[in-house]
Amino acid sequence: RIVLSHYYVKNVPSVTMSIGALASLTAYWLVTRPRPMHPPCDLNAQSIAVQGEPNWRRSALLKDDALLEFYYDDTRTAYDMFQRGLRVAGNGPCLGFRKPGEPYQWISYTEVAEQAQVLGSGLLGKGCQPNPEQFIGIFAQNRPEWIISELACYTFSMAVVPLYDTLGEEAMVHILNLGKPPKPQDLAVVCFTSGTTGIGSFFIRQEDVSISYLPLAHMFERMIQVVSMFCHGARVGFYQGDISLLMDDIKTLKPTFFPVVPRLLNRIYDKILGSVTSPLRRAVLHYAVRRKQAELSSGVVRNNSLWDRLVFNRIQANLGGNLRFILTASAPISPTVLSFLRATLGCLIFEGYGQTECTAGCTFSMPGDWSAGHVGAPLPCAMVKLVDIPDMNYYAKNGEGEICIRGHSVFRGYLKDEEKTAEALDSDGWLHSGDVGQWLLNGTLRIIDRKKHIFKLSQGEYIAPERIENVYMRCVPVLQVFVHGDSLKSHLIGIVVPDPEVFNDWVKERGIIGSYKELCQHPDVKKAVLEDMTAIGKEAGLKSFEQVKDLHLHPEMFSVSNGLLTPTLKSRRVDIRRVFQEQITNMYRIKLKRYP
Ligand SMILES: *[C@@H]1O[C@H](CO)[C@@H](O)[C@H](O)[C@H]1NC(C)=O
Numbered sequence: 001r002i003v004l005s006h007y008y009v010k011n012v013p014s015v016t017m018s019i020g021a022l023a024s025l026t027a028y029w030l031v032t033r034p035r036p037m038h039p040p041c042d043l044n045a046q047s048i049a050v051q052g053e054p055n056w057r058r059s060a061l062l063k064d065d066a067l068l069e070f071y072y073d074d075t076r077t078a079y080d081m082f083q084r085g086l087r088v089a090g091n092g093p094c095l096g097f098r099k100p101g102e103p104y105q106w107i108s109y110t111e112v113a114e115q116a117q118v119l120g121s122g123l124l125g126k127g128c129q130p131n132p133e134q135f136i137g138i139f140a141q142n143r144p145e146w147i148i149s150e151l152a153c154y155t156f157s158m159a160v161v162p163l164y165d166t167l168g169e170e171a172m173v174h175i176l177n178l179g180k181p182p183k184p185q186d187l188a189v190v191c192f193t194s195g196t197t198g199i200g201s202f203f204i205r206q207e208d209v210s211i212s213y214l215p216l217a218h219m220f221e222r223m224i225q226v227v228s229m230f231c232h233g234a235r236v237g238f239y240q241g242d243i244s245l246l247m248d249d250i251k252t253l254k255p256t257f258f259p260v261v262p263r264l265l266n267r268i269y270d271k272i273l274g275s276v277t278s279p280l281r282r283a284v285l286h287y288a289v290r291r292k293q294a295e296l297s298s299g300v301v302r303n304n305s306l307w308d309r310l311v312f313n314r315i316q317a318n319l320g321g322n323l324r325f326i327l328t329a330s331a332p333i334s335p336t337v338l339s340f341l342r343a344t345l346g347c348l349i350f351e352g353y354g355q356t357e358c359t360a361g362c363t364f365s366m367p368g369d370w371s372a373g374h375v376g377a378p379l380p381c382a383m384v385k386l387v388d389i390p391d392m393n394y395y396a397k398n399g400e401g402e403i404c405i406r407g408h409s410v411f412r413g414y415l416k417d418e419e420k421t422a423e424a425l426d427s428d429g430w431l432h433s434g435d436v437g438q439w440l441l442n443g444t445l446r447i448i449d450r451k452k453h454i455f456k457l458s459q460g461e462y463i464a465p466e467r468i469e470n471v472y473m474r475c476v477p478v479l480q481v482f483v484h485g486d487s488l489k490s491h492l493i494g495i496v497v498p499d500p501e502v503f504n505d506w507v508k509e510r511g512i513i514g515s516y517k518e519l520c521q522h523p524d525v526k527k528a529v530l531e532d533m534t535a536i537g538k539e540a541g542l543k544s545f546e547q548v549k550d551l552h553l554h555p556e557m558f559s560v561s562n563g564l565l566t567p568t569l570k571s572r573r574v575d576i577r578r579v580f581q582e583q584i585t586n587m588y589r590i591k592l593k594r595y596p
């Protein structure tokens with residue numbers, strides 16, 4: 001309120017209510033008056049029970065239990081989707097790239113289609129066969145040639161095998177020599193069908209611009225480009241290939257759509273909070289956030305309120321000043337961060353949940369529902385069912401259980417691996433996700449746990465390490481973390497890979513300098529990281545026995561190539577434990593010495 005009067009005093013010197021001032025205030029209110037978004041369904045009933053079973057649900061956007069197979073009748077494959085974009089946009093811009101310090105240059109839809117045709121014909125000339133058994137590897141950073149090569153393959157019905165450098169040289173040589181990819185989940189699915197298109201057509205317009213920097217080898221980024229952007233004739237600008245220049249690329253490109261992973265949103269959140277140091281400005285920021293959050297709860301999302309002008313406009317300008325919406329997926333996002341950013345950025349932020357095996361997405365926030373703490377309702381292309389996990393005391397009759405997915409977007413299986421396929425897909429075609437979900441009363445889904453990886457500490461408390469790791473991921477210096485414990489020990493310990501991008505600066509603020517490797521061995525640095533993790537853990541409600549009591553800082557990332565991550569980038573827990581056996585033993589030994 002203080003700020004409000006300050007604003008008027010500054011801008012309307014004569015506060016006396018002359019008729020003119022009243023009229024201009026009314027006009028200002030009319031122009032900036034908040035309008036709630038009209039939701040596409042009743043937000044209190046976002047999903048519907050299938051066959052009278054409350055734990056088996058489908059989207060409320062469907063007329064009946066028949067799932068949506070494709071959104072446009074003539075658009076059933078990735079190839080069709082690009083062709084649709086070509087019809088819509090023609091000579092309009094499609095793929096953008098830039099050199100350092102220069103504006104973006106654009107390749108049109110027509111040019112992309114021509115180049116793909118030429119490249120595809122060239123591949124046939126080199127002896128490639130025009131059928132889906134023909135695998136073509138693509139090894140590149142995100143750039144126009146990636147998409148042109150992909151389209152070249154689709155044009156002649158060949159399948160794309162994305163190679164990425166975290167696979168490691170050895171694994172890549174192996175794949176290339178085999179001619180059959182040994183990691184079948186990387187095989188491109190030639191036929192995309194998806195409800196994501198439905199969401200896309202709700203929002204994406206030809207004028208939309210998205211920034212591409214998330215790995216194209218992952219389904220999330222591919223779905224965004226093909227299904228959302230190209231299908232609607234919209235454009236995609238590529239980052240320069242250096243993540244530290246991403247913000248500069250964003251300011252230049254001025255995207256309307258920004259796909260993100262929670263880690264990046266956490267960074268933005270920390271940066272905003274870190275940039276207001278004076279107590280007064282901090283109080284104003286929090287007051288403004290609360291005002292905007294009050295609007296959010298009545299469905300209003302906007303960037304033209306007084307608060308946006310006074311408090312948030314610099315923040316919005318840093319992201320290009322054109323954002324209409326953000327999509328976060330791939331890991332859970334904290335409700336605090338999500339609703340803070342919805343208020344400050346003043347754009348629509350959707351959250352999606354899914355995995356590679358169901359073509360990236362299976363649930364999605366319903367437009368108009370800006371509450372946090374859930375992942376939305378099933379997309380129109382899939383059904384979701386919860387299944388009992390007696391060991392963990394989750395029962396479907398209580399609305400809790402393992403999330404299982406069935407529908408057009410679920411994969412057909414791992415290539416030439418019946419055993420793994422049978423583990424993931426049951427005989428009725430349900431994909432077992434390994435995640436534990438809970439149905440909320442309004443038909444949205446909340447992710448509450450992970451199925452495996454649960455153990456007891458010696459005093460009998462149950463520990464779900466992945467949940468704890470997700471909390472610690474919020475710490476600025478932490479890039480990767482592995483939480484360990486077992487039933488013979490009474491406390492947890494952790495292995496942490498510090499984030500090389502920020503670690504040196506973070507440590508320097510605490511008066512310690514050294515190389516990345518040296519810092520990892522410095523006892524005071526370890527202490528500082530542990531303190532930060534404990535504070536974040538406490539804030540997130542971890543109980544004392546859920547906090548790690550010691551840790552080892554490790555200077556090399558867990559990766560697919562060193563065997564510590566799965567191809568879908570989950571920790572290989574058994575292998576991590578084996579590799580760090582010595583450090584783990586030492587950490588427990590030291591504790592025992594100190595507290596005999
Ligand atoms: C505000 O939102 C509108 C539409 O959602 C968008 O066109 C505009 O660029 C946004 N402005 C800023 C500063 O983000």
Ligand SMILES: *[C@@H]1O[C@H](CO)[C@@H](O)[C@H](O)[C@H]1NC(C)=O
Nearest residue numbers: 043369371373440441442444
């Ligand atoms: C849906 O239910 C959850 C849990 O009760 C709540 O947090 C959320 O605000 C609800 N959404 C809407 C739009 O009311």
